Amino acid sequence: MTNKFLVFVEQRDGEIKKSSFEVIKKGSRLAASKNIDIEAVIIGDTINNLENIGAYGISKVTHLQNSELANYSESAYSNLLIRFAQDISADTILLSNTAMGKDLAPPLAVKLNAGIIVDCTSLNFNNDNLVATRPVYAGKALVEVESNLENNVYTLRPNVFTIGDISDAKAEVITKSVDELNLANKVVSVTKAEGKLDVAEADIIVSGGRGMKAAENFGLIEELAGILGAATGASRAVVDAGWRPHSDQVGQTGKTVSPNLYIAVGISGAIQHLAGMQSSKFIVAINKDKDAPIFQLADYGIVGDAFEVLPALINELKKD
Amino acid sequence: MKIVVCVNHVPDTATKVNISSDQKTIDSNGVTYVVNPYDEFAIEEALKTKEAVGGEVIALSLGNDTNKETLRKALAMGADSAILLKSNSSLDSMATAKAIAAEITNQDAKLIFMGKQSVDYDSSIIGQLVASLLDYNIVSTATAFNLDGESITAEREIEGGKESIETSLPAVITAQKGLNEPRYASLKGIMTAKKKVIEEKDIELTESHVIVNTIKKPEEKIAGKIVGEDASAVPELVRLLKEEAKVI
Numbered sequence: 059m060t061n062k063f064l065v066f067v068e069q070r071d072g073e074i075k076k077s078s079f080e081v082i083k084k085g086s087r088l089a090a091s092k093n094i095d096i097e098a099v100i101i102g103d104t105i106n107n108l109e110n111i112g113a114y115g116i117s118k119v120t121h122l123q124n125s126e127l128a129n130y131s132e133s134a135y136s137n138l139l140i141r142f143a144q145d146i147s148a149d150t151i152l153l154s155n156t157a158m159g160k161d162l163a164p165p166l167a168v169k170l171n172a173g174i175i176v177d178c179t180s181l182n183f184n185n186d187n188l189v190a191t192r193p194v195y196a197g198k199a200l201v202e203v204e205s206n207l208e209n210n211v212y213t214l215r216p217n218v219f220t221i222g223d224i225s226d227a228k229a230e231v232i233t234k235s236v237d238e239l240n241l242a243n244k245v246v247s248v249t250k251a252e253g254k255l256d257v258a259e260a261d262i263i264v265s266g267g268r269g270m271k272a273a274e275n276f277g278l279i280e281e282l283a284g285i286l287g288a289a290t291g292a293s294r295a296v297v298d299a300g301w302r303p304h305s306d307q308v309g310q311t312g313k314t315v316s317p318n319l320y321i322a323v324g325i326s327g328a329i330q331h332l333a334g335m336q337s338s339k340f341i342v343a344i345n346k347d348k349d350a351p352i353f354q355l356a357d358y359g360i361v362g363d364a365f366e367v368l369p370a371l372i373n374e375l376k377k378d
Numbered sequence: 379m380k381i382v383v384c385v386n387h388v389p390d391t392a393t394k395v396n397i398s399s400d401q402k403t404i405d406s407n408g409v410t411y412v413v414n415p416y417d418e419f420a421i422e423e424a425l426k427t428k429e430a431v432g433g434e435v436i437a438l439s440l441g442n443d444t445n446k447e448t449l450r451k452a453l454a455m456g457a458d459s460a461i462l463l464k465s466n467s468s469l470d471s472m473a474t475a476k477a478i479a480a481e482i483t484n485q486d487a488k489l490i491f492m493g494k495q496s497v498d499y500d501s502s503i504i505g506q507l508v509a510s511l512l513d514y515n516i517v518s519t520a521t522a523f524n525l526d527g528e529s530i531t532a533e534r535e536i537e538g539g540k541e542s543i544e545t546s547l548p549a550v551i552t553a554q555k556g557l558n559e560p561r562y563a564s565l566k567g568i569m570t571a572k573k574k575v576i577e578e579k580d581i582e583l584t585e586s587h588v589i590v591n592t593i594k595k596p597e598e599k600i601a602g603k604i605v606g607e608d609a610s611a612v613p614e615l616v617r618l619l620k621e622e623a624k625v626i
Binding site: 129130132133136156157158160161163164165167168169173174175176177189193194195196197198199200201202203204205206207242243244245246247248249250251254255256258259262286304305307309310311312314318319328329330333336337339340341342348353354355356357358359360361362363366367369370371374375 | 389391392393394395397404415416470471472475497498499500501502503506507509510511515516517518519534535536537538539540541542543544545546554555556587588589590591592593594595596599601602603604605606607608609611612613615616618619623625626
């Protein structure tokens with residue numbers, strides 16, 4: 059029985075993450091369907107446009123503020139979040155399935171004696187109990203699970219829950235300065251990969267495989283990604299060859315992604331790669347081999363040489 | 379110092395997944411099992427740490443008899459001893475973490491390594507749950523790790539970058555690809571591992587509260603169309619992406 063929802067909103071550099079808006083919207087829809095109270099909490103120093111959370115359906119957000127909290131600290135953030143959830147008697151807590159969300163959901167579950175279900179791709183009420191679906195084996199199978207405990211913590215996979223319409227409502231922002239932080243574990247610096255969108259969060263991904271032939275040829279992949287505002291991805295083979303960083307790897311030992319558009323260039327489609335990208339909404343495959351397994355998943359395919367097709371595609375898109 | 383490395387025995391990533399007739403589990407017939415890929419980085423980091431600061435490495439696995447293969451692999455790579463926590467039933471993440479945490483308490487180990495996720499159920503939270511149950515510090519998805527006395531400096535992967543972290547023992551570290559290059563087991567290591575006894579322990583299981591209703595395969599995607607060949611197909615592809623798919 060759910061009586062009170064709490065959404066943990068994630069910020070980086072004082073900006074609310076897009077995946078958090080997805081969780082706010084999903085949470086507010088679930089809460090509204092059962093007439094259940096919902097509020098949000100965010101931890102950090104200065105945060106921009108916090109009142110905009112209202113547009114996504116939550117009317118009250120508490121900002122736990124301290125300059126030491128600008129950077130993430132697992133120990134400080136989890137202690138504050140546990141205490142806040144207890145203070146407002148939240149029994150159902152939603153987070154994003156991000157690096158931060160996956161770190162904070164477990165201590166919440168342990169200290170609140172809660173069930174924990176992560177990486178949900180659907181979450182709906184069946185009578186009064188929430189039922190979740192989550193991919194396992196990198197998406198080769200889907201499990202439907204539910205918890206029989208009173209308190210529960212869920213993390214939602216980014217890029218799956220659509221935001222849809224937003225209103226012009228503003229949320230009430232309550233800023234509480236907090237002290238006596240537990241900084242036993244703290245981030246001392248953050249290194250951003252230069253101008254890089256992360257594959258797990260991108261709307262469009264342009265991925266290259268062995269068909270790109272050499273590390274230096276990924277300039278074409280990057281150029282196309284730049285034009286489309288896309289993230290770059292890679293198959294395991296080219297990551298293992300050292301052509302691309304592991305953070306780009308899509309597949310069972312990399313990231314499982316579900317962008318609106320996935321463009322696979324020179325990727326034949328090993329089963330462990332297909333598992334990681336098959337839930338993309340539209341898939342384009344460009345490959346020399348017309349029998350490549352990737353074409354079995356592709357909505358649109360071009361049989362051809364990447365070094366002819368990519369420059370043509372880049373030119374065509376530059377016309378806009 | 380006692381170092382525990384947790385290892386799991388999982389279907390090879392090249393394997394096809396079939397659902398059992400009960401619609402609640404994976405059919406293990408014909409499936410090849412391997413050491414969870416991320417756990418190989420955990421084993422390597424445990425061995426490197428032992429080589430740097432001394433102590434012993436204990437490999438720990440929860441599951442049935444077949445998990446012994448993975449424990450032998452850890453022994454062959456250089457782990458000093460191995461423990462199998464025997465369980466034939468499938469547990470939820472919390473029950474799994476509680477069983478592992480209880481054994482770590484038994485061992486009085488202050489540094490724990492494991493893969494950042496197991497490539498079967500993909501929950502990627504066991505390390506964080508164990509750390510929280512034991513009140514240990516956590517570095518999840520680590521791509522760099524350094525121990526100096528009790529102090530830890532580490533890096534972890536986040537969306538679009540890396541965080542540098544300072545913390546201290548006791549700690550749980552979950553390994554991401556890139557943390558190190560796992561060594562191959564030497565012939566001598568393999569021979570020694572064969573002679574070692576894997577300690578088997580019955581565990582007191584706590585109840586699982588997250589219940590599997592069903593497990594199924596995702597809907598098969600219907601293959602779309604080949605737009606054409608070579609660069610001449612590009613204008614039509616762009617038109618389809620704009621007008622039909624409406625994604626650019």
